[in-house]
Amino acid sequence: MLAQAWQFLIAHPTQFVTALGVHIALSVAALTIAAGIAIPVGIVAAHRPRAAFAAINVANVGRTLPSLAVLALVMPLLGTGFLPSLFALSLLALPPILINTLVGIRGIDAEVVDAARGMGMTARGILAKIEWPLALPVIFAGLRTAAIQVISGAVLAAFIGGGGLGDFITAGIAMMAVPQLLVGAIPVTLLALGADYAFGALQRRITPRGLRAG
Amino acid sequence: MTWFLRNWDQVAVALGQHVMIALTALVIAFAIALPVGIVAARRARVYAFAITIAGFLYTIPTLAFLALLIPLVGLGRTNAIVAMVAFSLVVLIRNIATGIRGVAPDVVDAARGMGMSARQVLLRIELPLASPVIVAGLRVAAVTVISVTVVAAYVNAGGLGTLIFNGIAGDHAPKIWSGALTACALAVIVDGALALVEHHLARSSAA
Numbered sequence: 001m002l003a004q005a006w007q008f009l010i011a012h013p014t015q016f017v018t019a020l021g022v023h024i025a026l027s028v029a030a031l032t033i034a035a036g037i038a039i040p041v042g043i044v045a046a047h048r049p050r051a052a053f054a055a056i057n058v059a060n061v062g063r064t065l066p067s068l069a070v071l072a073l074v075m076p077l078l079g080t081g082f083l084p085s086l087f088a089l090s091l092l093a094l095p096p097i098l099i100n101t102l103v104g105i106r107g108i109d110a111e112v113v114d115a116a117r118g119m120g121m122t123a124r125g126i127l128a129k130i131e132w133p134l135a136l137p138v139i140f141a142g143l144r145t146a147a148i149q150v151i152s153g154a155v156l157a158a159f160i161g162g163g164g165l166g167d168f169i170t171a172g173i174a175m176m177a178v179p180q181l182l183v184g185a186i187p188v189t190l191l192a193l194g195a196d197y198a199f200g201a202l203q204r205r206i207t208p209r210g211l212r213a214g
Numbered sequence: 215m216t217w218f219l220r221n222w223d224q225v226a227v228a229l230g231q232h233v234m235i236a237l238t239a240l241v242i243a244f245a246i247a248l249p250v251g252i253v254a255a256r257r258a259r260v261y262a263f264a265i266t267i268a269g270f271l272y273t274i275p276t277l278a279f280l281a282l283l284i285p286l287v288g289l290g291r292t293n294a295i296v297a298m299v300a301f302s303l304v305v306l307i308r309n310i311a312t313g314i315r316g317v318a319p320d321v322v323d324a325a326r327g328m329g330m331s332a333r334q335v336l337l338r339i340e341l342p343l344a345s346p347v348i349v350a351g352l353r354v355a356a357v358t359v360i361s362v363t364v365v366a367a368y369v370n371a372g373g374l375g376t377l378i379f380n381g382i383a384g385d386h387a388p389k390i391w392s393g394a395l396t397a398c399a400l401a402v403i404v405d406g407a408l409a410l411v412e413h414h415l416a417r418s419s420a421a
Contacts, residue, residue, distance in 0.1 A: 001285060064401040066361035067276075069394035072378045076387035152275035156365065159382060169281045173368060178285050185278035196273045 004179035005186070012183075016168075020187060022082070023164035026154045027195075029086055031147055034093030039139065042101025043127070052102050059102075063095040067153045075160045085162025089153050093146040100142025104135030137207040144199035151192045155184075165191075217388030225377065225392050232373035232400065235291060235366065236359040239298035243355060247303055251310025252336065261311050268304035276301070276362050280369045294366030301362055302355035309351025313344030346416035353408035360401045364393075374400070 009016055045051040071088045078084035108131055116126045158166025165188040172181025204212070218225065254261035274282075279297045287293050317340050325339045341348075367375025377393030380386070 060405075061402055064357045064405040065398045066364040066394075066401055068361070068364045068375065068378065069397045072382065072390050072394040073398075075382065076390055148273055152277075155275045155277040158277075159368075159379070166277060169277055170368070173281060173284065173289075176284075181281045181284065185281040188278045189274045189282070192273050192275050192278075193270070 001178055001182065005182035008179045009183050016183065016187075019163060019165050019167055019184070022162075023151075023154050023166075023188065023191070026082065026086060026089060026157060026162060026164055027147070027150045027191075030089035030093050030150045030154075031143070033086070033090040034146060034150075035097055035143060037090075038094050038097035038142075039101050042098050042139075043105065043131075046102050046105035046131075052106065055098060056102055059095040059098045062091070063099070065092075067092055067149070068156050068159070071153065071156050071160055071162075080161035082162055085154070085157035085160055085164075088160075089150050089157065092153050093150050096145040096149065097139070097142045100138050100145075101135065104138030104142075105131050107138065108134050133208055134211070137203055137211065140199065140203040140206060144196065144203060147195045147199055148192055151188065151195055155188055215388075217386075218392045221392070225374075225396055228372070228374045228377055228393065229396055229400065232360070232363050232375075232397070235294060235371055235373055236298070236356070236363050239295045239359045239363075240302065240352070240356060242295065243299040243302040243306055243359075244352070246299065247306035247310055250303075251307045252314065254307060254311040255314035264307050265304060268300075268307055271300040272304040274300075276365050277368070280366060284369065289370045291371045293369050294363065294371035297366070298359045298362045301358050305351045305354045305358070306348075309347050309354075310344070313347030313351075314340050316347060317343045343419050346412050346419060349408060349412045349415055353405060353412060356404050356408060357401050360397065360404060364397050 041055065045055045070092055071085065074084050074088040074091075078087060112134070113126060113130060116130050121129070154162065154164050155166035155169060157164055158170045165184040168184030169181050169188075170184075172178065172184060250260075250264050254264050271279075276297070279300065280293060283293045283296055287296060321343070322335055322339060325335045330338065363371070363373045364375040364378065367373050367379055374393045374397045377389050378397075381389030381391075381393060
């Protein structure tokens with residue numbers, strides 16, 4: 001079966017490379033957009049208890065929504081293709097990053113921030129030198145969760161014409177052609193595992209030495 | 215909206231299937247995770263091993279997992295349930311083990327001092343005190359299985375995803391809305407209900 005999958009792959013090299021490229025582009029773009037929105041919003045909201053409360057609640061609801069339902073809801077509104085898929089995937093990536101940014105900053109020991117303030121640091125200095133580095137590992141954990149979710153969600157984007165490796169899987173299932181389905185399923189699994197590993201390794205590297213456990 | 219009102223019976227059937235599939239998967243996953251979690255709470259190496267394997271399974275994209283199972287179990291509900299059990303193990307095992315580990319050692323010592331057997335300590339002290347954390351895990355697992363069930367309609371498992379896929383195939387927006395919004399509502403309601411249970415348990419075990 002694997003040999004047949006390999007044969008299918010080498011018989012359709014451009015198709016595969018295109019799908020892989022679209023999949024990665026979709027995932028990276030969605031993650032970048034979501035991080036670009038969720039991290040600044042999280043930082044601003046973290047210092048305002050009511051905004052933080054509201055943001056956490058909205059994000060918690062957002063996190064529970066089934067990925068496919070969100071993708072499907074976007075289709076009647078924005079149609080099919082790459083951009084509607086990107087929009088839906090960016091929405092799906094927001095909650096974990098937002099929650100972790102808020103939790104990361106709000107979880108910092110108040111005494112540490114007080115001490116910094118007592119030393120005469122400005123709010124900006126505290127953010128840049130104290131809060132950001134201390135919250136970064138937690139924010140990164142959120143990015144890691146979001147990355148896995150987006151790579152997995154991008155497979156489902158095939159249903160609304162987003163392209164990506166999901167195309168091989170859906171076509172393979174529809175025609176009960178196992179080799180073709182494997183050409184989508186195996187690489188996308190490796191992609192998710194690779195991203196998880198890479199983010200995990202990065203997360204350990206950016207954790208300040210004093211905070212590392214073991 | 216008119217489609218939804220006129221075809222609410224169709225939506226209700228799909229919703230019923232959805233709940234049944236998700237619940238079956240959750241019960242099986244919990245039955246596996248409970249003994250593993252209990253052992254893992256006491257042995258760090260078992261914990262590390264179980265979490266690594268379950269975490270690996272959890273990382274596999276949903277549709278890829280369902281697809282990879284086709285050569286093994288074919289299409290249908292079994293396929294969907296196997297995938298869902300695999301996806302919910304990591305959070306269940308993690309929360310069961312950390313919940314038990316989080317029980318204050320002096321409480322366990324006191325129970326042992328009163329002459330309770332290891333089994334009694336587990337059933338009457340550790341598991342009840344760990345219950346808020348265990349329910350928190352169940353909550354995440356429930357949301358996960360509800361989400362996976364939507365996709366599982368593509369491998370003929372039934373449920374609300376069927377409406378979505380029929381809607382996409384027939385370019386029939388009201389069907390998509392009905393399936394997708396009902397699935398979202400189900401996830402939000404189940405999450406909220408289990409959050410209430412979690413808070414209630416946390417209050418009563420703290421008292």
